[in-house]
Amino acid sequence: MRAEIIFIGTELLLGQIVNSNAVFLGQELISLGIDCYFQTIVGDNKDRIKEAFEIAIKRSDLIITTGGLGPTSDDLTTECLAEFFGEELVLDEKILQHIQNLFDKYNKKMAESNKKQALRPKSANILFNSAGTAPGIIWQKTFNEKQKIILTFPGVPTEVKIMWGEIAKPFLIDFLQSQNKNSEKLYFKELKFYGIGESDLAEKVQDLLDQNDPTTAPLAGQDECRLRIATKAINEEIANQKISEVESIIQKRVGQFIYGINQETLESVLIEKLKYKKQTIALAESCTGGLISKRLTDIPGSSVCIGLNIITYSNESKISLLKVKPQTLNEFGAVSEQTVLEMSAGIINLAKSDWALAVSGVAGPTGKPIGEIFLALINADNSFQEVKKLQLGNRSRKEIRWKTSQEALAWILKTI
Amino acid sequence: MRAEIIFIGTELLLGQIVNSNAVFLGQELISLGIDCYFQTIVGDNKDRIKEAFEIAIKRSDLIITTGGLGPTSDDLTTECLAEFFGEELVLDEKILQHIQNLFDKYNKKMAESNKKQALRPKSANILFNSAGTAPGIIWQKTFNEKQKIILTFPGVPTEVKIMWGEIAKPFLIDFLQSQNKNSEKLYFKELKFYGIGESDLAEKVQDLLDQNDPTTAPLAGQDECRLRIATKAINEEIANQKISEVESIIQKRVGQFIYGINQETLESVLIEKLKYKKQTIALAESCTGGLISKRLTDIPGSSVCIGLNIITYSNESKISLLKVKPQTLNEFGAVSEQTVLEMSAGIINLAKSDWALAVSGVAGPTGKPIGEIFLALINADNSFQEVKKLQLGNRSRKEIRWKTSQEALAWILKTI
Numbered sequence: 001m002r003a004e005i006i007f008i009g010t011e012l013l014l015g016q017i018v019n020s021n022a023v024f025l026g027q028e029l030i031s032l033g034i035d036c037y038f039q040t041i042v043g044d045n046k047d048r049i050k051e052a053f054e055i056a057i058k059r060s061d062l063i064i065t066t067g068g069l070g071p072t073s074d075d076l077t078t079e080c081l082a083e084f085f086g087e088e089l090v091l092d093e094k095i096l097q098h099i100q101n102l103f104d105k106y107n108k109k110m111a112e113s114n115k116k117q118a119l120r121p122k123s124a125n126i127l128f129n130s131a132g133t134a135p136g137i138i139w140q141k142t143f144n145e146k147q148k149i150i151l152t153f154p155g156v157p158t159e160v161k162i163m164w165g166e167i168a169k170p171f172l173i174d175f176l177q178s179q180n181k182n183s184e185k186l187y188f189k190e191l192k193f194y195g196i197g198e199s200d201l202a203e204k205v206q207d208l209l210d211q212n213d214p215t216t217a218p219l220a221g222q223d224e225c226r227l228r229i230a231t232k233a234i235n236e237e238i239a240n241q242k243i244s245e246v247e248s249i250i251q252k253r254v255g256q257f258i259y260g261i262n263q264e265t266l267e268s269v270l271i272e273k274l275k276y277k278k279q280t281i282a283l284a285e286s287c288t289g290g291l292i293s294k295r296l297t298d299i300p301g302s303s304v305c306i307g308l309n310i311i312t313y314s315n316e317s318k319i320s321l322l323k324v325k326p327q328t329l330n331e332f333g334a335v336s337e338q339t340v341l342e343m344s345a346g347i348i349n350l351a352k353s354d355w356a357l358a359v360s361g362v363a364g365p366t367g368k369p370i371g372e373i374f375l376a377l378i379n380a381d382n383s384f385q386e387v388k389k390l391q392l393g394n395r396s397r398k399e400i401r402w403k404t405s406q407e408a409l410a411w412i413l414k415t416i
Numbered sequence: 417m418r419a420e421i422i423f424i425g426t427e428l429l430l431g432q433i434v435n436s437n438a439v440f441l442g443q444e445l446i447s448l449g450i451d452c453y454f455q456t457i458v459g460d461n462k463d464r465i466k467e468a469f470e471i472a473i474k475r476s477d478l479i480i481t482t483g484g485l486g487p488t489s490d491d492l493t494t495e496c497l498a499e500f501f502g503e504e505l506v507l508d509e510k511i512l513q514h515i516q517n518l519f520d521k522y523n524k525k526m527a528e529s530n531k532k533q534a535l536r537p538k539s540a541n542i543l544f545n546s547a548g549t550a551p552g553i554i555w556q557k558t559f560n561e562k563q564k565i566i567l568t569f570p571g572v573p574t575e576v577k578i579m580w581g582e583i584a585k586p587f588l589i590d591f592l593q594s595q596n597k598n599s600e601k602l603y604f605k606e607l608k609f610y611g612i613g614e615s616d617l618a619e620k621v622q623d624l625l626d627q628n629d630p631t632t633a634p635l636a637g638q639d640e641c642r643l644r645i646a647t648k649a650i651n652e653e654i655a656n657q658k659i660s661e662v663e664s665i666i667q668k669r670v671g672q673f674i675y676g677i678n679q680e681t682l683e684s685v686l687i688e689k690l691k692y693k694k695q696t697i698a699l700a701e702s703c704t705g706g707l708i709s710k711r712l713t714d715i716p717g718s719s720v721c722i723g724l725n726i727i728t729y730s731n732e733s734k735i736s737l738l739k740v741k742p743q744t745l746n747e748f749g750a751v752s753e754q755t756v757l758e759m760s761a762g763i764i765n766l767a768k769s770d771w772a773l774a775v776s777g778v779a780g781p782t783g784k785p786i787g788e789i790f791l792a793l794i795n796a797d798n799s800f801q802e803v804k805k806l807q808l809g810n811r812s813r814k815e816i817r818w819k820t821s822q823e824a825l826a827w828i829l830k831t832i
Contacts, residue, residue, distance in 0.1 A: 014443065027431035038464070219427045
């Protein structure tokens with residue numbers, strides 16, 4: 001089964017929002033073994049929505065749309081689909097009641113425009129939206145003598161996720177089973193690297209990149225890179241067997257740079273490791289302003305390894321709270337080896353943690369030298385005590401802060 | 417001039433990365449007054465890349481591609497374009513030298529595969545990449561008796577930005593000027609709202625949404641919504657005049673919910689306001705783990721309003737550092753009105769700030785009741801001291817933390 005996604009919304013074309021639905025739906029389709037070869041983004045314009053739809057339905061069996069289901073006049077998806085197939089729109093009383101109930105619940109008057117959201121093409125079923133007023137449709141339709149499935153979703157990512165999980169996914173699983181084909185699914189595993197560049201990595205595994213089954217593809221990310229090993233197989237066991245053969249070759253050659261797999265992140269792997277070792281860490285952040293703390297506490301269950309982090313943005317707070325000596329700040333400055341070492345000693349004293357990391361630097365866009373960062377990592381009995389200096393000039397504030405957090409997490413992970 | 421973007425890369429279809437190039441290029445095209453009606457995402461497959469390209473070149477004048485310019489065998493963009501136009505590939509000696517120099521600089525041996533990156537279709541020019549080894553092309557080509565421009569970029573967002581700014585943008589500006597048409601550009605202004613839902617907002621400005629020039633379109637975001645007022649005009653002054661008429665109507669009706677415009681965020685507006693009032697704020701975060709601090713310090717120059725923030729994730733650190741009473745924690749729990757009030761008193765004492773916000777809650781996925789959050793906001797002389805309770809159940813950990821940070825920032829902004 002070939003799927004194709006049409007993302008509808010002028011705001012996507014104008015670059016006003018990130019298309020996070022693309023990430024979610026892309027991953028979900030793969031997990032069902034459904035190939036998706038094209039995605040199209042089109043604005044809130046009738047002719048162009050229909051044009052995108054016409055191209056898609058000719059080459060794909062499953063068309064998924066997001067966006068254009070709201071109550072306003074530039075929400076055109078349902079209308080366009082009905083017109084494309086020459087079918088009339090009917091008012092779905094059950095959905096109208098659902099929308100009415102939502103308004104009643106919040107003691108609000110339903111706008112006349114919301115009625116539009118209860119319309120569906122006559123032969124389509126409703127794809128119920130338990131999270132909002134905009135339902136989608138599930139439509140099985142014959143086109144050019146082939147059976148096609150059309151699913152429409154609103155644009156709001158949380159609603160897409162709920163509707164997918166509650167209705168669309170079970171529907172597709174049923175459909176695929178009813179086809180009863182002993183069909184192959186795509187399986188893949190991603191290896192995540194830190195500390196090696198993309199072309200360096202590619203060179204080390206060039207023979208695997210040239211190989212057809214499993215395929216190995218390099219992916220560049222923000223300050224890290226990945227290798228995706230993929231294969232088609234009729235079940236997971238066979239796939240895993242093929243993938244692990246390739247993985248072990250990669251492990252042998254560049255295993256020291258691999259920090260995790262698939263959805264793992266530096267922070268998730270670090271929290272796992274701390275949990276496993278029953279150790280704690282505390283942070284004293286200056287230029288990163290809480291970013292490292294935020295990333296670590298993004299991870300569920302991180303509270304067993306983290307008790308206290310402090311953001312000492314000012315010199316005064318470095319002195320009063322972390323007991324950095326005023327003469328250290330005077331003599332060497334806030335961005336120095338000496339200061340981060342004293343910061344790390346200060347935070348480990350306060351937090352009574354097993355490890356402490358301190359960071360101070362110039363994130364820009366003002367201040368000099370931009371991108372100069374010092375990190376200190378120490379442990380409770382002072383048997384480990386190191387300072388690292390980064391030069392991240394020529395980057396934006398956002399990039400400098402991000403890269404600093406990457407370096408910090410990778411360093412802690414490697415050390416503990 | 418009509419543009420169309422083709423994003424090439426299987427990782428995009430699989431949902432392995434967020435397409436941040438779409439945001440950047442979308443905004444840049446608009447700023448040049450170039451309409452972009454379609455974007456297509458296609459995998460690393462020759463036939464499908466050519467198919468996407470064929471559709472695009474028939475309906476658009478400017479085709480921009482990202483991705484597929486690396487050294488590996490699944491980097492196919494240049495090859496596909498050359499084949500599509502039946503033109504041979506030639507080795508660009510200057511680019512080969514540039515790539516060689518990059519490898520020399522880092523004392524590395526150039527891989528044979530990197531030579532591929534120096535290939536270009538014979539009649540195309542190189543779009544130089546000063547940030548990496550993968551150059552793109554600038555190709556002016558006649559197709560169906562119409563002049564077309566093709567620009568190719570690598571997939572790495574930082575390289576796209578640099579190549580766009582250094583070469584592609586100046587080239588397009590020159591080209592547009594050489595066309596010397598007194599052409600209209602699209603101008604727009606976005607109003608950003610917090611504290612009002614999308615359909616509520618739409619209802620209040622329905623007449624404007626139905627209007628054609630300027631157009632007003634509602635955009636739903638993550639826990640906030642926006643209205644985009646857009647018009648085409650031959651210069652900025654005329655556009656501003658038209659836009660501000662609509663804006664003043666919106667201001668009159670729902671002005672109390674507007675917190676900013678265009679690229680402004682709750683955090684940027686809050687920092688501006690603190691700066692203007694020469695006031696400081698300090699945070700004591702528990703469940704948000706540094707997220708609010710991170711958001712505020714994302715803003716350049718935030719250091720004048722922020723000296724110290726503390727993440728007290730554990731009860732011990734709430735007691736030892738913020739002087740929350742053990743009996744308060746015992747009697748009412750860490751997630752309570754009493755605890756956040758004592759936290760806020762503790763942090764304002766340590767930071768000597770004008771304002772302090774404390775937050776404690778259950779972000780999930782474990783713990784109960786998930787989504788119950790308490791916030792306290794106080795000022796230095798205790799003339800302001802309030803607690804707010806949120807019930808954010810039925811959301812993910814990430815969503816609960818984000819929504820809490822939104823509520824916190826909006827509350828501070830409104831209060832100070």
